[in-house]
Amino acid sequence: MSDASARKMTEDLLRPLQQTTWRFYLLVAFLGSIVAMGLGTWAYQMYMGFGMTGINNPVYWAFYITNFVFWIGISHAGTLISAILRLVNAGWRRPVTRCAEVITAFALMIGALFPIIHLGRPWLFFWLMPYPSNRMIWPNFRSPLVWDFFAITTYLTGSVLFLFLPMIPDFALIRDRSTGLRRTIYGGLALGWRGTTKQWHRLESAMQIMAVAIIPVAVSVHTIVSFDFSMAPVPMWHSTMFGPYFVAGAIFSGIAGLIIAMAALRKFLHLEEYLHPIHFENLGKLLLMMSLLWAYFVFAERLTTWYGNDTPEMNVFYVTQRGSFAPLYWTMVVCNFVLPFSILALKKLRTIAGCVIASFGVVVGMWLERFLIVVPSLSHKFLPYSWGHYRPRPVEIMIMTSTFAAMCLLYALFSKFVPIISIWELKAGEHPSPALNPIAAHEHPLGETHA
Amino acid sequence: MSAIYAMYDDGDGAQRAVNGLRKAGVADSAITVISDQPMEAYEFGEMDRGTWIWYTASGGGLFGLLFSTWLTRMTELAWPLPTGNMPIVSWWPNLIVMFEMTMLGAILATVATLLVTGGLVRRKPALYDPEVTNGKILVGVDNPPRVDDVERALVAAGSPQIKRL
Numbered sequence: 197m198s199d200a201s202a203r204k205m206t207e208d209l210l211r212p213l214q215q216t217t218w219r220f221y222l223l224v225a226f227l228g229s230i231v232a233m234g235l236g237t238w239a240y241q242m243y244m245g246f247g248m249t250g251i252n253n254p255v256y257w258a259f260y261i262t263n264f265v266f267w268i269g270i271s272h273a274g275t276l277i278s279a280i281l282r283l284v285n286a287g288w289r290r291p292v293t294r295c296a297e298v299i300t301a302f303a304l305m306i307g308a309l310f311p312i313i314h315l316g317r318p319w320l321f322f323w324l325m326p327y328p329s330n331r332m333i334w335p336n337f338r339s340p341l342v343w344d345f346f347a348i349t350t351y352l353t354g355s356v357l358f359l360f361l362p363m364i365p366d367f368a369l370i371r372d373r374s375t376g377l378r379r380t381i382y383g384g385l386a387l388g389w390r391g392t393t394k395q396w397h398r399l400e401s402a403m404q405i406m407a408v409a410i411i412p413v414a415v416s417v418h419t420i421v422s423f424d425f426s427m428a429p430v431p432m433w434h435s436t437m438f439g440p441y442f443v444a445g446a447i448f449s450g451i452a453g454l455i456i457a458m459a460a461l462r463k464f465l466h467l468e469e470y471l472h473p474i475h476f477e478n479l480g481k482l483l484l485m486m487s488l489l490w491a492y493f494v495f496a497e498r499l500t501t502w503y504g505n506d507t508p509e510m511n512v513f514y515v516t517q518r519g520s521f522a523p524l525y526w527t528m529v530v531c532n533f534v535l536p537f538s539i540l541a542l543k544k545l546r547t548i549a550g551c552v553i554a555s556f557g558v559v560v561g562m563w564l565e566r567f568l569i570v571v572p573s574l575s576h577k578f579l580p581y582s583w584g585h586y587r588p589r590p591v592e593i594m595i596m597t598s599t600f601a602a603m604c605l606l607y608a609l610f611s612k613f614v615p616i617i618s619i620w621e622l623k624a625g626e627h628p629s630p631a632l633n634p635i636a637a638h639e640h641p642l643g644e645t646h647a
Numbered sequence: 648m649s650a651i652y653a654m655y656d657d658g659d660g661a662q663r664a665v666n667g668l669r670k671a672g673v674a675d676s677a678i679t680v681i682s683d684q685p686m687e688a689y690e691f692g693e694m695d696r697g698t699w700i701w702y703t704a705s706g707g708g709l710f711g712l713l714f715s716t717w718l719t720r721m722t723e724l725a726w727p728l729p730t731g732n733m734p735i736v737s738w739w740p741n742l743i744v745m746f747e748m749t750m751l752g753a754i755l756a757t758v759a760t761l762l763v764t765g766g767l768v769r770r771k772p773a774l775y776d777p778e779v780t781n782g783k784i785l786v787g788v789d790n791p792p793r794v795d796d797v798e799r800a801l802v803a804a805g806s807p808q809i810k811r812l
Contacts, residue, residue, distance in 0.1 A: 199656070202782045326718065334722035338730050338740040346747040354754045361761070369683065372777035387767040390775045394695035396685040398765040401700045405757045409704075413750045420743060624684040 202623055205470075206369070209615045209622075212465050213370065220612065227605035234598020238313060241591050246316050248591045255574045255586040260314040263596050265566045266449070267307030268348070268421050269442075270559075273450025274300030275355045276414040277482075279407035288478055290625045291470045291617045295461060296454050297359040298616070302606045303453070304352045306599050311344070313595060340423045347420040351413050358406045361399060364389045365620040418446040425569065431508040432501060432573050441493045445562060448486035448532070452558035455479050457607060459552045461616055470617050473548055480551040483558065484540035491533045508578045521572050524564050531561025650774045651797050652679070652787025653806035658689045660805045664786040665691040667800030673788055679774050681785040700760045707756020708749045715748035716741075774812060787812075 241248050251258050274296035281289035312321045324345045328334045335342045367386035374382055389395065422442035425433040435441075455476060462471040501509050516525045535557040539550045575584050610616070655661045661680060668678050675694055686692035719741040727735045762768055774787050786804070791797040798809050 199782055326722075328722075328725075333726050336728075336730060337719045337722060337744055338733055338737050343740070343743045343747075346744050350747045350751040350754075353751060357754060357758050361758070364767075365683070369780045372780040387762070388769055388773075389767065390773060391681045391683055391779055392695070392766070393680050393682075393686070393692055395765045395767070396682075396692075397696050398698060398700065398761050400685065401698055402757050402761040405700065405704045406754060409750050409753050409757070413747070416743075416746060416750075423743075620684045624687075 205622060206619055208467075208469065209617050209619050210370065210373070212611055213613065213615065216612070220608070223608055224605065227601045227608065230601035231598050231605055234595050234601070237591055237594040237598070241313075241595075242318065248589060250587045250589040250592060252584065252586070254577060254582050254584045255571060257314075257570050257574060258586050259567075259588050259592040259596060260310045262563070262567045262570050263599060264307055264310035264314070265421055265442075265570070266563050267303045267310065267599070268418060269446035269449045269562060269566070270453045271300045271303035271307060271351075271355070271450065272414055272418060272443075272446035273303075273452075273454040274298065275351075275358050275410050276300075276447060277451065277454065279358070279410045279414070282403065282407045283411075287625060288475055290621045291467075291472075292454075292458065292475055292479075293621070294359070294362070294618045295458050295616055297355065298607060298610050299450070299453055299457055300355045301352070301359050302603055302610075304348065304355060305606075306602055308348050308352065309599070311341075340420065340427050343420045343423060347413075347417045351410075351417045354406065354410050354413055358403075358410055361402055361406065362618055362621065363614060364399070365391060366615050366618060369619060370615075415443055418443045425573075430573050430577060431506075432497075432512045433569075435497065435500075437493065437497060437500075441497065444486065444489045444493055445565060448483070448490050449558060449562035451479055451483045451486060452555035452562070455483065455551050455555040456559065459548055461611065462548075465611060465616065467617065470622065476548045476551045477546050480540045480546045480554070483536060483551070483554060487533055487536040487540070487558070491537075494529075508576075511576045511580075512572050515576055516568055516572050521568060525568055528561045528564040528568060531557040532565065533561075535561075649791075650679075650787050650789045650812040651791050651794060651801070651809060652774060652776065652785050652812070653801040653804070653809050654776065654778050654783040654785055655804065655806055656783065658682075658686050658692075658784060661686070661784040661786050662689050662691055664801050664804035664806065665694075667804050668786070668788065668797065671793070671796040671800045673791070673797065673800075677788050677791075679785070679787045679789060681775065681779050681787075683780050683782060686784070698760075698764065700757060700764065703760040704753045704757045707759075708753035710756075711748040711750070711752020712745055714752070715745040718748075719744050776810065 249259070278289070278293040278296045281293065312318045315321055324335060324342065326335055326337075326342070326345070335345075364385075364387055367382050368389040368391065371379055371382040371386045419439035419442065422438040426435055426438035428434065458471055458475065458479075461467055498513070501513050515521055536554040539545045539554045571586050575586055577583070653664065655664060661682075665678060665680065669675070678691075678694070680686070680691050680694065720736050723736050723741075729735065730737075733740070766773070774785070774789055776783075776785050779785055786801065786806075788797050801809055
């Protein structure tokens with residue numbers, strides 16, 4: 197890579213950190229006001245009590261738990277995809293990984309907030325932590341809710357570190373180009389990074405280990421989230437396939453979220469030279485594969501239930517397929533299968549716009565899927581006299597809306613303070629002397645063939 | 648701390664400098680090469696590759712496993728409350744906590760090893776030049792024993808200027 201192109205790359209990727217337009221302030225003000233409204237609504241809910249929500253007997257889990265599962269699913273985009281692409285040394289990963297890893301960190305934070313919002317007395321959330329009360333009674337380690345605590349804590353810790361470690365050399369780069377307070381802050385974040393051969397090797401080894409460790413953790417997290425449902429004897433929850441079904445759905449929605457985020461970054465930060473159509477095409481193929489996998493899981497689940505013909509399960513089956521939840525169910529099928537399949541299966545339509553349209557469909561469809569897992573089963577349990585209804589109330593809708601705004605706000609702020617594409621990784625992908633590269637170190641040149 | 652170093656425009660110049668320093672009798676452990684990206688395409692990029700990080704990560708994982716095994720068993724036995732017809736010490740659900748703590752131990756040990764062995768978060772002054780972030784490659788020697796030989800090797804590799812710290 198020539199000096200000029202390296203300098204241009206650095207300047208392009210540092211530009212969002214150095215220049216701020218009025219549009220950015222407007223965006224932050226707009227998103228920040230929605231987040232503030234959400235926080236206000238949450239405070240109102242705490243003050244007035246849980247009766248402000250639509251949650252009522254027998255539907256005690258509804259919007260908040262739907263959003264919890266949805267956001268934990270979205271979080272699977274980043275770290276999992278990034279870790280897999282790192283391990284297989286896919287060359288086209290370089291501009292994508294950080295965009296993806298950031299989604300994981302923020303989506304996990306937002307997702308983990310929902311069980312706390314769902315608590316009637318959220319200030320007691322620390323009771324979930326593994327420490328004993330003054331009578332030396334510990335949380336019950338046999339409860340799936342405690343498993344959630346361990347799984348989400350491990351995944352959040354791992355994901356934040358997985359995001360942070362490759363940022364250290366970029367922080368050092370910004371440190372050396374800054375002055376004053378900015379230099380102090382980035383200097384602190386750079387942890388004294390110099391870029392010695394030893395540091396590069398250690399970082400590389402650490403990232404390999406983190407990638408190996410984070411993949412099973414990511415799989416376990418959504419499996420454990422599925423256990424919150426499948427450990428309960430509720431119609432259409434008590435299923436052995438819920439673990440892999442949830443994991444597949446999580447990766448599916450995560451890829452969709454990543455495509456939308458990348459398209460927004462490309463457009464608003466002018467990163468057309470770094471986020472190429474091939475990146476969207478490759479992710480579009482992954483999305484197509486996950487759409488097919490999702491359809492397979494839905495078919496397997498539905499067929500098994502229908503063939504078993506167990507009355508309580510069939511009640512839930514029919515209420516979703518042709519009862520009051522049918523419009524949502526068929527919208528979900530269209531959004532998760534018909535739309536992405538008909539767009540992404542055709543190479544001509546697998547453009548950036550096509551991938552973004554399919555991704556928006558998938559995000560909507562996967563949110564509906566989470567809702568349709570939670571609510572119909574709870575509202576149609578075993579005995580018909582205990583059946584009930586659920587309608588979301590404005591408090592729940594406002595809090596949900598504000599979390600989408602919070603995600604956009606956090607992402608916008610992050611891309612303002614940290615290069616959203618890893619500069620050193622991008623440079624390292626374009627070594628000047630390919631002849632000197634050992635064959636084992638060659639990357640898959642998938643991006644180059646389509647560039 | 649004293650050091651002599653030179654900046655090079657590309658990896659070829661840095662490789663020549665490293666070779667020259669070796670010929671001048673400087674050991675690999677005394678040579679410092681600093682770049683703004685990993686230089687795996689060059690032989691000097693292979694220096695300092697040996698690491699214990701895989702072992703420490705495994706050790707961290709093992710610690711997490713043993714700790715969580717003790718924690719789950721101890722807490723269940725501390726107040727032996729029957730739950731859901733499960734045995735007091737229920738290994739199936741405990742395995743989930745044990746798995747998560749194993750992975751957490753491995754992850755934390757990995758990061759700690761990186762910080763310690765990579766020389767991060769250190770207070771001692773170290774050889775560095777911000778020019779590195781402009782794509783230059785620094786080759787230098789800390790506390791050089793034979794200053795003239797080191798300077799000659801660095802100049803012969805094509806650097807226009809020798810710097811001292």
